[in-house]
Amino acid sequence: MSMEQKAGTRLIVKDVSKTFYQKKIEPHHVVDKVSLEVKDNEFLVLLGPGHCGKTVLLNIVSGLMPPDEGSVYLDGEKITKPNPKIGMVFQKLGLMPWKTVIENVEIGPKLSGINVKTRRERAEYFIDLVGLKGFENSYPHQLSGGMKQRVGIARAYTNDPEILIMDEPFGQLDAQTRYNMQNEISRISEHEKRTIIFVTNNIEEALYLGDRIILFTECPARVKEIYDIDLKRPRDMIDPEFLRLRKMISNNTDLAL
Amino acid sequence: MKKTAAYDQKRRPIKKILNSLLPFVSITCLFLLWFYASNINPDLVPSPASTWERLIQLFVKPVNKMNLFGHVWASLQRVFIALACATVLGVTVGVMIGWSKTFKAIFGTLFELIRPIPPIAWLPIIIMWFGIGEFPKILIVFIGTFMPIVVNTYTGIRLVMPLHLDVARMFNASNRQLLFEVAIPSALPPIFAGIRNATSSGWMTVLAAEMIASKAGLGFLITRGMDYFDVPLILVGMLAIGIVGALLAIITEFIERLLCPWNKKLEQD
Ligand SMILES: Nc1ncnc2c1ncn2[C@@H]1O[C@H](COP(=O)(O)OP(=O)(O)O)[C@@H](O)[C@H]1O
Ligand SMILES: [Mg+2]
Numbered sequence: 181m182s183m184e185q186k187a188g189t190r191l192i193v194k195d196v197s198k199t200f201y202q203k204k205i206e207p208h209h210v211v212d213k214v215s216l217e218v219k220d221n222e223f224l225v226l227l228g229p230g231h232c233g234k235t236v237l238l239n240i241v242s243g244l245m246p247p248d249e250g251s252v253y254l255d256g257e258k259i260t261k262p263n264p265k266i267g268m269v270f271q272k273l274g275l276m277p278w279k280t281v282i283e284n285v286e287i288g289p290k291l292s293g294i295n296v297k298t299r300r301e302r303a304e305y306f307i308d309l310v311g312l313k314g315f316e317n318s319y320p321h322q323l324s325g326g327m328k329q330r331v332g333i334a335r336a337y338t339n340d341p342e343i344l345i346m347d348e349p350f351g352q353l354d355a356q357t358r359y360n361m362q363n364e365i366s367r368i369s370e371h372e373k374r375t376i377i378f379v380t381n382n383i384e385e386a387l388y389l390g391d392r393i394i395l396f397t398e399c400p401a402r403v404k405e406i407y408d409i410d411l412k413r414p415r416d417m418i419d420p421e422f423l424r425l426r427k428m429i430s431n432n433t434d435l436a437l
Numbered sequence: 438m439k440k441t442a443a444y445d446q447k448r449r450p451i452k453k454i455l456n457s458l459l460p461f462v463s464i465t466c467l468f469l470l471w472f473y474a475s476n477i478n479p480d481l482v483p484s485p486a487s488t489w490e491r492l493i494q495l496f497v498k499p500v501n502k503m504n505l506f507g508h509v510w511a512s513l514q515r516v517f518i519a520l521a522c523a524t525v526l527g528v529t530v531g532v533m534i535g536w537s538k539t540f541k542a543i544f545g546t547l548f549e550l551i552r553p554i555p556p557i558a559w560l561p562i563i564i565m566w567f568g569i570g571e572f573p574k575i576l577i578v579f580i581g582t583f584m585p586i587v588v589n590t591y592t593g594i595r596l597v598m599p600l601h602l603d604v605a606r607m608f609n610a611s612n613r614q615l616l617f618e619v620a621i622p623s624a625l626p627p628i629f630a631g632i633r634n635a636t637s638s639g640w641m642t643v644l645a646a647e648m649i650a651s652k653a654g655l656g657f658l659i660t661r662g663m664d665y666f667d668v669p670l671i672l673v674g675m676l677a678i679g680i681v682g683a684l685l686a687i688i689t690e691f692i693e694r695l696l697c698p699w700n701k702k703l704e705q706d
Contacts, residue, residue, distance in 0.1 A: 242607060244603055244606060244607065262606050262607050262608075262609060263609075264608065264609050266607075267607070268607050270600065270603070270604065272600055274598070274600040274601050274603065274604040276601055276604075276619070276622070276623070277623075277699045278622045278623060278625065278697070278699050279622075279699075287604075287605070287608060287618070288608040290618075291605060291608045291609060291610045291614055291618065292608070292609065319698065319699045320699075321699065339608055
């Protein structure tokens with residue numbers, strides 16, 4: 181099955197819903213008729229409160245989990261299983277503790293059977309880009325939270341995805357590290373132009389990074405509002421326009437984020 | 438607050454030294470107790486000195502053409518052969534029933550039924566089937582080492598983090614790759630823990646097997662001591678069993694550390 185699409189649109193999410201049924205518990209409706217489009221090379225931010233169903237939606241978009249209703253189309257083709265064109269930085273990272281930094285980073289090309297030399301070079305390039313040079317042979321448990329996050333990002337980039345999904349990548353970090361990482365990701369995405377779907381529950385982070393912000397309701401997740409952000413980059417968090425947008429989104433948001 | 442911290446820092450090294458001395462204190466106490474007991478009844482409890490003499494004599498006049506090292510080696514050899522076979526087979530079986538629902542359905546229940554039978558309980562039937570040669574002894578040790586390896590491998594494979602599998606799936610991993618790149622490596626620490634358990638269990642089993650029917654090994658040595666009322670020989674055998682057992686534990690832990698350098702649990706203690 182395929183789908184008509186406008187020029188410049190990479191990914192279409194159409195009327196996707198998901199409910200979890202568990203024994204002895206009320207059915208848990210998590211994603212409710214979500215429709216959205218992702219444009220080529222845009223930095224799209226999905227903004228929504230915690231536990232509203234963002235990760236579930238991403239799992240559906242990436243093909244790891246089937247939706248109950250609706251479909252996801254990548255370049256017009258329906259997604260039914262993970263596709264190497266889509267990369268993911270998982271919210272809980274999932275670095276493999278038995279692999280060193282470089283072994284973690286090169287796992288994508290390794291699984292696709294690319295030879296050691298080529299994949300090492302690629303991995304080195306992105307390890308350097310995320311600022312982890314010198315830590316290639318460390319194990320994840322020897323790294324700080326921010327460094328682990330960088331490994332997760334380098335790992336996703338090394339597989340050379342066309343669309344990169346990042347699920348609350350800075351959620352676990354302290355304020356200072358988070359701020360640095362926002363700058364880093366902004367720098368990396370300028371350097372390595374990709375379509376990025378970035379999930380967060382932080383309004384400032386969304387405004388600092390996004391070309392477009394899709395605001396979700398609380399659980400079940402529904403699209404509440406879409407904002408086009410035309411602020412020039414690099415963005416200034418105390419610029420009056422930035423603050424105005426921040427207030428506007430904040431007033432439109434369910435509960436405290 | 439500051440005062441207590443400084444106080445703790447001052448005290449800590451003293452406590453550390455004290456703690457490192459305590460093992461020697463307890464061993465000395467045991468020796469004193471041994472001395473004391475041997476004064477009461479030297480026939481049943483030979484003194485440390487006569488035990489030492491017996492040990493020396495074992496090298497001068499070997500028992501059954503073998504000195505102490507010969508007997509230690511005889512026992513160790515049986516354990517090593519059994520352990521090698523048990524590791525290869527046990528890991529394979531553990532991986533299969535941990536990974537494939539079909540294998541679990543076929544062998545799971547069967548295995549749960551056989552598992553509670555201790556290796557010693559296999560002795561009579563194995564002796565009746567295979568006699569008292571080298572093979573039946575190794576077979577019994579194999580049974581004792583196979584079980585913990587299968588159980589740990591199975592558990593390790595079952596406990597693979599679904600997130601790690603998802604990560605690999607995102608990179609288009611095949612089923613085979615999920616098994617060999619994710620499931621098995623992530624199960625290595627529990628597998629090694631299984632091999633460690635298997636080594637100590639194998640060491641106990643081999644001695645029991647040797648005590649029933651054997652012409653070499655530490656188990657044979659202490660049975661021989663009993664038959665000839667040679668109590669010092671029994672003590673020499675028991676001490677050797679303890680020391681070799683402890684060394685085996687240290688060596689397996691060292692190998693584990695070497696092969697699983699990411700295993701935090703080992704690094705911390
Ligand atoms: N596999 C699952 N089975 C049952 N419930 C789930 C499952 N995955 C997520 N949920 C529930 O769905 C809700 C939304 O989860 P999630 O998408 O992780 O939220 P978030 O927006 O914080 O990423 C949560 O209440 C969670 O408990
Ligand atoms: Mg989430």
